[in-house]
Amino acid sequence: MTLMPLSDRHLREWLWFVVALGAVLRVQGLGWDHGLILNPDERNIITAAARLSYPDHLVSDFSAYNGLALYLPRFFAALISPFIGTQGSDPAAIQFAGRVLSALWSSLTLVILARTAQRSFSPRVALFVAACAGASPGLIQSAHFLTTEAGLILCLCVMIQLCQFYNRGEIPLLRFALLSGAVVGLGFGLKTTALVFALCPLTAVACSIRARNQVVEVIKAGGAATVVVLVLALVTTPQLWATPDAYFATMRFEGGVVRGTTDVFWTYQFVGTVGGLFELSQLPWLLGPIVPALGLAGMVALVLDLRRGNRMALEYVPALALAIVYGAIVCSWHAKFVRYLAPLLPLLILFSGYFISQLRVGRIRAGAMLATGVVTGLAGLMQATIYQKPDxxxxxxxxxxxxxxxxxxxxxxxxxxxxxxxxxxxxxxxxxxxxxxxxxxxxxxxxxxxxxxxxxxxxxxxxxxxxxxxxxxxxxxxxxxxxxxxxxxxxxxxxxxxxxxxxxxxxxxxxxxxxxxxxxxxxxxxxxxxxxxxxxxxxxxxxxxxxxxxxxxxx
Structure with missing residues (x-):
């Protein structure tokens, strides 16, 4: 008796089952430290958010993270406080609310990545991408912390899909510019890093210009997008205009930490590390041992396909440009925390799908997907299960x-x-x-x-x-x-x-x-x-x- 090959409909059903399973891995175990706030990054955010109050203290005096990183968990904690039996200003409530939001952002990221892959690749390769994303240890970890990484990754994935829509002519230039500006502005509300995501729409538009008369339209759309970014930045991060001296002093301090010019104990671990090599050595812990290699191979294959004029390759030029530029920036920093690599994770997963899609021999392609899926799944399951065990x-x-x-x-x-x-x-x-x-x-x-x-x-x-x-x-x-x-x-x-x-x-x-x-x-x-x-x-x-x-x- 031979098994019938799965139809596209069945593969689509499996795709959304895998996405749902990935969401389950993210929402389970969110109370893994019993509200003791053992993570110092969480403690900084929670302490600042707990001090916010209406109407006397709406602007935070903590600027290492931008406004939305504080307002969202604080507001959501107040929203769910009747159901969890604690006040919205209680640190444990803010921590739980923030982790729920991180798990939600990370789960939505799976949906966006699955849709993006589904539109670009075959159903089997789209299923492969969804499985790698769902089981990624780094993405599962970020879903279990009240930090900004899960939100930033979601903003980036939305941006990549917008670029895909624009590249295919499914949304006009002005709407694309306004939506991109909104994503960058909201991302900035979480962390300043989101500004670099603007490289994606800039690259997409640059690749689409065919005539000189389009330049004026592009400039107008870019101006409109810039206004959207500025408005959202000022609204979501009132520290910019209410306490600018404190805000930019914090930015200078954080910049010194990143560059290694500010002496802090938490960067001692990076003394003697080699930029680029250290980051590469960390990717297997974040994505499983095989996906990083496939992702890098996918970037090379993408460049080669661009030279051949491959239409699908053009869709991923914005992602490629961001991966190269952002990767070069991160690798030049003295501070090499793995959370800085977070925006690269969904990009490498998509590039791994791109590489798999270029394999012409069906058995090799199926074997590569199976081996990668199994190994990545085991790594993700290992990461997810630790949150069920005592700290x-x-x-x-x-x-x-x-x-x-x-x-x-x-x-x-x-x-x-x-x-x-x-x-x-x-x-x-x-x-x-x-x-x-x-x-x-x-x-x-x-x-x-x-x-x-x-x-x-x-x-x-x-x-x-x-x-x-x-x-x-x-x-x-x-x-x-x-x-x-x-x-x-x-x-x-x-x-x-x-x-x-x-x-x-x-x-x-x-x-x-x-x-x-x-x-x-x-x-x-x-x-x-x-x-x-x-x-x-x-x-x-x-x-x-x-x-x-x-x-x-x-x-």
Whole structure:
């Protein structure tokens, strides 16, 4: 008995089933940290949004994100507050509302990508694109955070589809310009990065000009689009005109962080990385191991097809131009957070579909789609399931509470979102912070020794310090021997418990050791708990921390 090939109608049904399944992966597990706001980016947005009030405080004093990034979750929290039993100004309510919005934006992105692919490719290739997008670990992750990435990706995908409509003559120039201006303006309301999306309609229009008399029409349409962008920018981000000094001071600070001219601890992880190569190494964690290679191959195939005059290739010139320009910009930055790569993810997925569509041998094309779909699906499912498991930081604290004794000292690391040791406990505790980020000096080592000597427990809540500071020997020469002594037990502390929620994988497949820390520290860190088993005096601890000859850090 032979199986009948799937008809186009059946393939379309499977396409929307895959889109629905991708939406399910995005909306499940949104309360994964039980409202404790363990993500610092979320905490910044939530803190600013919670301070907004009518009518006395409508303009935020926080400008790292633009107005819509604050107003939307704050308004939606107030809208759903009767159903969740908390006030709209409650931080936990704002967090939940913002995550619901992110999941919604990400789900709508799947619909737009599916429609775009459906119009360009065969039903099988469109199904392939939808499956890769639905299971993309990076897109699933962004749907579980109250940040701007999911909204920005949606704006970009809408822009790509508008360019597709315009390229096919389905919408006139002026309407295309006004709609594009609206998308850029609303995207700017989330984050300034959206301004670069204007490159897409500019490229689409430039490719469509056939006669000199069209130039005047293009200039008029461009002027109209610019007005729309400016109006929406001023409306959605009132900080621009209400508190311009504070707004642009924040932009200068953020620019310094991106360029590496502003010294902040959260970019230490990028010291010594190579622009371009580092970003390429992160794409498999965001898209699965095969899609990035197919996407890059698709870009090359697109360029070759443009030289041959392929009509379908022309539809994706705006996406290609944005991918090249934005990719070059991001790769030139010192700060290389994977969230900066977010706009490239849907583009690479579409380009992977383009490459697959160019394969002429049916068996090769089917095999490539099947292998990529299975591997990407497993990667996405692995990412989605972590939000159903206990957060390692919460699990670590729950484990510690019954073991704590009155007066215990608990050592934590700075600038880390550690276990929720701020949760009230019946046991009085003393929390002490190691000065790991202080300027290197004998006094710093002495203070570290005093903290360790006077405590019983030590919590390493993520890899944020131990995977970065030991590499910065010129700036933190004591950190490599400190961690070497800690892991080996020479500080008198023994590792008694480890908590993680990602499955144990071979090192090559485990993002907790290789992916940029945004991808692991904020939603699935590996937490280590140490307990003092051999009390050592401060001088002995100073000697151990200063022993650079024994520096051989683990992990």
């Amino acid at each position: 390692p930081r919460i699990a670590a604290w729950d484990w510690m509470v019954p073991r704590l004794a009155a007066g215990d000292g608990v050592v934590v690391e700075p600038a880390d979102v550690g276990p929720p040791y701020w949760i009230p406990s019946a046991t009085p505790l003393t929390t002490k912070m190691l000065p790991l980020l202080d300027v290197s000096s004998p006094d710093k080592i002495a203070r570290m020794a005093d903290v360790l000597a006077g405590s019983r427990w030590l919590i390493v809540a993520s890899r944020r310090h131990y995977s970065v500071l030991p590499r910065l020997l010129g700036r933190f020469p004591e950190m490599c021997p400190y961690y070497a002594a800690l892991w080996s037990g020479r500080l008198g502390y023994q590792l008694v418990a480890t908590f993680r929620r990602r499955p144990v994988l071979p090192p090559l497949l485990d993002p907790t050791g290789q992916a940029e820390e945004t991808f692991t520290v904020f939603d699935s860190p590996q937490v280590f708990i140490f307990e003092k088993t051999v009390p050592l005096p401060a001088p002995a601890l100073v000697s151990a921390i200063s022993d650079s000859a024994s520096c051989a850090p683990k992990h």
